[in-house]
Amino acid sequence: MYEWLANKATLISAFASIGMLAIWSVYLHIFWRSHQRRRTPKLLINWGEGRELSARCFVTNMSEGAVFIQSVIADLETPSGHHRIFISDAEDLRNSKTPSGWTHMTRQGPVGPGKLVDMGSFEGILEYALHEKTGEKILGESSLSRSIHQFEITIIGMYGSEDILIGASRRFEIVHARGKACLRSATVETRQIVSARERKRLAKELAKQL
Numbered sequence: 001m002y003e004w005l006a007n008k009a010t011l012i013s014a015f016a017s018i019g020m021l022a023i024w025s026v027y028l029h030i031f032w033r034s035h036q037r038r039r040t041p042k043l044l045i046n047w048g049e050g051r052e053l054s055a056r057c058f059v060t061n062m063s064e065g066a067v068f069i070q071s072v073i074a075d076l077e078t079p080s081g082h083h084r085i086f087i088s089d090a091e092d093l094r095n096s097k098t099p100s101g102w103t104h105m106t107r108q109g110p111v112g113p114g115k116l117v118d119m120g121s122f123e124g125i126l127e128y129a130l131h132e133k134t135g136e137k138i139l140g141e142s143s144l145s146r147s148i149h150q151f152e153i154t155i156i157g158m159y160g161s162e163d164i165l166i167g168a169s170r171r172f173e174i175v176h177a178r179g180k181a182c183l184r185s186a187t188v189e190t191r192q193i194v195s196a197r198e199r200k201r202l203a204k205e206l207a208k209q210l
Contacts, residue, residue: 043168065160167193
């Protein structure tokens, strides 16, 4: 037995080295994936205080670092077609009697890791967006539900000190339940905008608004 081991020592050593290399490769892969997940920015868009249009739109920063929200976009699907409106100025927040957002002036600003910010009510957001697009004042859930079938909220921001443009979006539907207009998410999760092509397109759109 010892003689056989001695004769095969070189071969056994080679297999042991290959095995150790494979194990360290697995550990390195796990470490790299974990490191990438920590560095990848992530924003969540959700609602609170019910499912009616009066529900609040919440944005939560699940990234490891701070995110500076630069712009908020509302994409509306209406009987007249698709409309894309930048709603960062937040006139609806300034006119609201309910404290929300950054000092009632804007939806722009920093959000620390693990922090949540209130973007205002969905009703206020949609009324403001329609007013910005059409110039008409549309009030009330019933009017909104007739004017809008679906809508999407998109958040554009800069991540940490690296000046990386990031984005996240979530699509919602307006449905009727128990005689009231209610929200229903058209997507299970918030979609993270990570491709270079989409980020470049958003950067161009953002530059036009500045």
